[in-house]
Amino acid sequence: RAKSDGRDGTRAFAEDMDKKARAITVLDSDMRRALAKKELVLHYQPQVNLASGRIVGAEALVRWRKDNGDLVSPADFLPQAEESGLIVPISEWVLNEACREAASWTRDGLPPLRVAVNLSAIQFRKQNVEQVVLAALAASGLESGRLELELTESILLHDTERVVHSLRALQAHGVTFSIDDFGTGYSSLSYVRNFPVNRLKIDRSFIHNLREDGNDVAIVRAIVNLGHSLNLDVIAEGVETAAQVGHLRAEGCDEVQGFYFGRPMPAADFIDLVRREAVVAQTA
Numbered sequence: 027r028a029k030s031d032g033r034d035g036t037r038a039f040a041e042d043m044d045k046k047a048r049a050i051t052v053l054d055s056d057m058r059r060a061l062a063k064k065e066l067v068l069h070y071q072p073q074v075n076l077a078s079g080r081i082v083g084a085e086a087l088v089r090w091r092k093d094n095g096d097l098v099s100p101a102d103f104l105p106q107a108e109e110s111g112l113i114v115p116i117s118e119w120v121l122n123e124a125c126r127e128a129a130s131w132t133r134d135g136l137p138p139l140r141v142a143v144n145l146s147a148i149q150f151r152k153q154n155v156e157q158v159v160l161a162a163l164a165a166s167g168l169e170s171g172r173l174e175l176e177l178t179e180s181i182l183l184h185d186t187e188r189v190v191h192s193l194r195a196l197q198a199h200g201v202t203f204s205i206d207d208f209g210t211g212y213s214s215l216s217y218v219r220n221f222p223v224n225r226l227k228i229d230r231s232f233i234h235n236l237r238e239d240g241n242d243v244a245i246v247r248a249i250v251n252l253g254h255s256l257n258l259d260v261i262a263e264g265v266e267t268a269a270q271v272g273h274l275r276a277e278g279c280d281e282v283q284g285f286y287f288g289r290p291m292p293a294a295d296f297i298d299l300v301r302r303e304a305v306v307a308q309t310a
């Protein structure tokens with residue numbers, strides 16, 4: 027009995043692995059096609075300065091628009107793209123598209139907003155990030171000071187020398203950096219010391235229960251104070267309520283991003299939002 031259970035178990039396991047492997051292969055070739063057929067799109071989520079109340083930038087977030095109209099979220103395809111290495115061409119596309127679109131906004135009369143692009147650790151391992159970024163800036167004509175690159179712990183954790191070198195080179199060109207999901211993970215404090223960052227992005231998990239949870243209040247205060255004493259700006263992500271905005275303002279947080287101000291949206295909607303805001307400011 028035990029023996030046959032074991033065999034069945036093994037077979038079930040093997041079949042399961044096989045199914046998974048097939049699913050991954052299908053996703054992989056689907057993603058290759060998506061890139062070739064230009065099925066990727068960027069949505070932009072506004073970033074708002076708390077002192078002025080104005081939109082000062084946007085984070086570019088990739089989506090996959092399938093030919094059946096479905097919009098696939100990055101969480102459902104980026105992990106696999108990282109595994110297969112497809113993240114490299116995808117990221118390069120994202121970077122170029124974000125720079126190109128942001129450069130076109132100013133030509134359409136919008137103020138020189140910042141655009142934030144997420145980087146993946148795999149890029150640093152597989153390509154010369156410095157060259158790729160400079161090429162995207164040159165091709166788009168975007169002023170380098172308008173590009174911010176969001177770094178995660180997985181980037182800052184490995185191959186430190188090389189990453190620091192690339193970041194410093196880009197910083198010398200005027201590109202800025204933020205640490206994404208700040209406060210989660212291991213040794214955030216050493217990152218702040220070792221890497222040329224300009225901004226901390228408080229992870230949304232700390233914002234979620236901000237009103238009720240005393241620990242989160244303390245953590246947010248600590249991150250804002252840490253950032254400011256190191257001359258860094260601080261932005262909170264995942265801001266969903268007016269109460270959270272009030273709290274973050276009271277704590278001296280510089281900027282906010284979250285559903286309260288706008289979900290990630292197509293570029294055309296983002297442009298409309300900035301234009302409407304400008305009209306409101308003029309008539310106010």
Ligand code: C2E
Nearest residue numbers: 087088099100101120144145146264265266284285286290
């Ligand atoms: P992230 O960089 O931390 O981006 C913020 C995520 O939080 C976005 O999810 C955004 O839609 C979501 N969000 C924003 N405001 C709120 C809010 O008020 N409440 C809640 N509950 N969520 C909010 P999204 O677009 O699904 O992206 C998920 C993650 O995928 C991103 O997290 C980022 O790590 C990654 N990602 C997205 N686009 C790219 C990309 O082009 N390249 C790379 N390497 N990663 C990307």
Ligand code: MG
Nearest residue numbers: 085144176206
């Ligand atoms: Mg991000």
Ligand code: MG
Nearest residue numbers: 206207227263
């Ligand atoms: Mg984030």
Ligand code: MG
Nearest residue numbers: 207229230263
């Ligand atoms: Mg996050």
